[in-house]
Amino acid sequence: xxxxxxxxxxxxxxxxxxxxxxCSQNMNHEYMSWYRQDPGLGLRQIYYSMNVEVTDKGDVPxxxxxxxxxxxxxxxxxxxxxxxxxxxxxxxxxxxxxxxHFGNGTRLxxx
Amino acid sequence: xxxxxxxxxxxxxxxxxxSTLRCNFSDxxxxxxxxxxxxxxxxxNLFYIPSGTKQNGRLSxxxxxxxxxxxxxxxxSQTTDSGVYFCAVAKATxxxxxFFGTGTRLxxxP
Numbered sequence: 001x002x003x004x005x006x007x008x009x010x011x012x013x014x015x016x017x018x019x020x021x022x023c024s025q026n027m028n029h030e031y032m033s034w035y036r037q038d039p040g041l042g043l044r045q046i047y048y049s050m051n052v053e054v055t056d057k058g059d060v061p062x063x064x065x066x067x068x069x070x071x072x073x074x075x076x077x078x079x080x081x082x083x084x085x086x087x088x089x090x091x092x093x094x095x096x097x098x099x100x101h102f103g104n105g106t107r108l109x110x111x
Numbered sequence: 112x113x114x115x116x117x118x119x120x121x122x123x124x125x126x127x128x129x130s131t132l133r134c135n136f137s138d139x140x141x142x143x144x145x146x147x148x149x150x151x152x153x154x155x156n157l158f159y160i161p162s163g164t165k166q167n168g169r170l171s172x173x174x175x176x177x178x179x180x181x182x183x184x185x186x187x188s189q190t191t192d193s194g195v196y197f198c199a200v201a202k203a204t205x206x207x208x209x210f211f212g213t214g215t216r217l218x219x220x221p
Contacts, residue, residue, distance in 0.1 A: 031206055043197065043211040050207060058208070059112065090154060096205040100144055102154040 006103035023091030115212035134198030
């Protein structure tokens with residue numbers, strides 16, 4: 001089944017404790033991205049990647065890192081999480097000029 | 112970035128009714144997509160429609176790129192249509208720098 005898989009679905013952590021949210025897609029998509037969704041603000045892009053080893057900042061990259069060492073994987077890294085990074089996170093992937101496919105989301109709470 | 116405005120912000124319909132959701136955007140785009148976020152939070156792609164008209168069952172969409180708007184039509188609404196509908200646009204043909212509107216929340220009551 002074609003899908004974008006994010007893990008974990010839920011994560012509660014404390015300020016400053018490094019964490020990684022994994023994202024994997026099995027559709028051989030070149031493009032992958034991360035979004036955060038906050039009430040009243042909609043979805044905002046954090047980082048995106050057009051292909052292996054090619055990443056670029058979206059609208060809200062501060063406090064986040066990404067890497068694209070393999071085509072299928074695009075992990076999101078929070079080196080030192082803070083409470084303002086509490087949010088619902090989505091990974092997505094697509095081919096160029098085709099619909100964007102989203103993972104099921106990761107709800108992160110930073111206390 | 113591109114400003115994306117969706118209207119109405121909220122919509123309540125009786126089951127079986129039809130509706131039209133609108134998306135206005137502030138700049139020329141080469142990528143426009145409609146999504147449905149269901150009550151469980153899943154985001155499902157409905158249409159990739161930078162221009163023209165597409166139909167998929169009870170849903171159809173039209174984008175008039177020269178006038179910077181897109182419309183999503185839902186006919187014979189069902190309770191499973193409830194959720195939030197998002198429009199997203201980008202200048203590039205790819206999905207990099209895709210800007211989302213704040214959505215239309217649709218509630219379909221039986």
